[in-house]
Amino acid sequence: MARFPLLKALIFPVCLIPLARLGWYGYTDQLGANPIEFVTRSTGTWTLIFLLVTLCVTPLRKISGWQALIKLRRMLGLFAFFYASLHFATYIWLDQFFDLQSIYKDVFKRPFITIGFIGFMMLIPLALTSTNAMIKRLGGKRWRRLHQLVYFIAICAVVHYWWLVKKDITQPAIYAGALAVLLGYRLMAMLPKSGALLSKI
Amino acid sequence: MLIKKPGDIKPSEITDQQVYLERRRFMGVASRSLAALAAGMTAPALLAGSADAEAAAKLSGIRKSALSTGEKPTSYKDVTSYNNFYEFGTDKFSPAQQAGSLITRPWTVSVEGEIKRPKVYDIDELFKLSPLEERIYRLRCVEGWSMVIPWVGFPLNELIKRAEPTGNAKYVEFTTLHDPRQMPGQRSGVLDWPYVEALRLDEAMHPLTLMAVGLYGEELPKQNGAPIRLVVPWKYGFKSAKSIVRIRFVSNPPTSAWMKAGPGEYGFFANVNPTVDHPRWSQAKERRIGEIFKRDTLMFNGYGDQVAQLYSGIDLKKYF
Known part of the structure; x- marks a missing residue:
């Protein structure tokens, strides 16, 4: 039980709800007229949500003083990678059907795909180095520096969404706002004075 | 001229039984699920009701046309539930949910501008203008998906001939209703309302250019642009303005709503062209709704034999 505390055991199935929902919609024919678009959008949205939720862990822990929250961070981050992988696989398999030439063109010619692709590529080393053994091998300091990539990945994810939208940018703007708050908190924390202030709040 | 009486056409000629039954089933499911949804909806949405809940009126005396494709039409459910109609929200599912607030009777269409016979048509007059x-x-669609739709309508040139354009008429401009009370999407500034689209006069006169008043043998559902809309099959879908209240003949090229929204992304012609990409995505392929894998997009959406001559000598990369 110590290795898989109750909190994690409770949150783990919750994180699978978006996938279960897609499965249920598929089974009951509720994915709409363009199911592949639906699955692509949905897995993309949940990647973004999990990235943002993962970025909430540290501020929440500091603000609430509830240290146990940190135990969720790796799992949430890996769920972000999980949904990103589904999103990527949907694009490669269902959207492009392994048409490498067309994928190649997309990645290099379409800025919104380029940036999404970069974001996903950067997620891979983070997922690979998420184990305790890897943390030990890299050493805490280097590991932390590597995992600060997640800030840039989250920016890539928001920009990826923003550039994809035809006209109505309401949704990407909401995610951009949330990310700005989360990154803003860290910038504030970096300043010596406000850092001390924030950790006291 | 032989005018077919309603009795001459069996309902089975218009919609096959399978589609019809599927549609009934869908409407049942839709109204039930919408009723459930409505419980969580705001009062105006509740009052507006659903566009699907109203029984669509059957159109009679419909002739077949040699200009129709033999491809299998997209299901009625998909045609009426996956729509771009920003006047009712920017999500594909929004128009089917929101368009119930549109009032399509009484409705008039003002035909005006550089013509000898300006006239305000009552919608019922237009239904009888031509067989x-x-x-x-x-x-x-410019977004990379496609459908096959059994429209019902009359060629726009029938209306243009009656209007008698003057020598100054070079372009035809179409304006959609602008009424945020009926069209809640117009309360947002996502486009510069009202929605305006335009064609060159020769494009408007082309036999393929249709004024549609129905689909699948019934009057147009509201989410599809009731009571009357334009259909220009060789151009991206956004050129085909919906819920039209004004048709104006002008001498200078009008600026359409999408040209204003993204001049680098949406041009005046907007001809379907797999070799000219949207700045942000490829137009080489499309997903036919109902199919899984993409198919190649055809030049002029496969209507090149009929329309390519309209653009001879024009650099379609420049004038996209």
Whole structure:
């Protein structure tokens, strides 16, 4: 039980709800007229949500003083990678059907795909180095520096969404706002004075 | 001229039994699920009701047309539930949910501008202007998906001939209703309302260019642009303005709503062209709704034989 505390055991199935929902919609024919678009959008949205939720862990822990929250961070981050992988696989398999030439063109010619692709590529080393053994091998300091990539990945994810939208940018703007708050908190924390202030709040 | 009486056409000629039954089933499911949804909806949405809940009126005396494609039409459910109609929200599912607030009777269409016979038509007059034809056309959206839709309507040139354009008439401009009370999407500034689209006069006169008043043998559902809309099958879907209240003949090229919204992304012609990409995505392929894998997009959406001559000598990369 110590290795898989109750909190994690409770949150783990919750994180699978978006996938279960897609499965249920598929089974009951509720994915709409363009199911592949639906699955692509949905897995993309949940990647973004999990990235943002993962970025909430540290501020929440500091603000609430509830240290146990940190135990969720790796799992949430890996769920972000999980949904990103589904999103990527949907694009490669269902959207492009392994048409490498067309994928190649997309990645290099379409800025919104380029940036999404970069974001996903950067997620891979983070997922690979998420184990305790890897943390030990890299050493805490280097590991932390590597995992600060997640800030840039989250920016890539928001920009990826923003550039994809035809006209109505309401949704990407909401995610951009949330990310700005989360990154803003860290910038504030970096300043010596406000850092001390924030950790006291 | 032989005018077919309603009795001459069996309902089975218009919609096959399978589609009809599926539609009934869908409407049942839709109204039930919408009723459930409505419990969580705001009062105006509740009052507006659903566009699907109203029984669509059958159109009679519809002729078949040699201009129809033999491809299998997209299901009625998909045609009426996956729509771009920003006047009712920017999500594909929004128009089917929101368009119930549109009032399509009484409705008038003002035909005006550089013509000898300006006239304000009552919508019922337009339904009788010329014999209604079924035109099964491919529709290619600029977003990269497509459908096959059995429209019902009459050629726009029938209306233009009656208007008698003057020598100054070079372009035809179409304006959609602007009424945020009926069209809640117009309360947002996502486009510069009202929605305006335009064609060159020769494009408007082309026999393929249709004024549609129905689909699948019934009056147009509201989410599809009731009571009357334009259909230009060789151009991206956004050119085909919906819920039209004004048709104006002008001498200078009008600026359409999408040209204003993204001049680098949406041009005046907007001809379907797999070799000219949208700045942000490829137009080489499309997903036909109902199919899994993409198919190649055809030049002029497959209507090149009929329309390519309209653009001879024009650099379509420049004038996209």
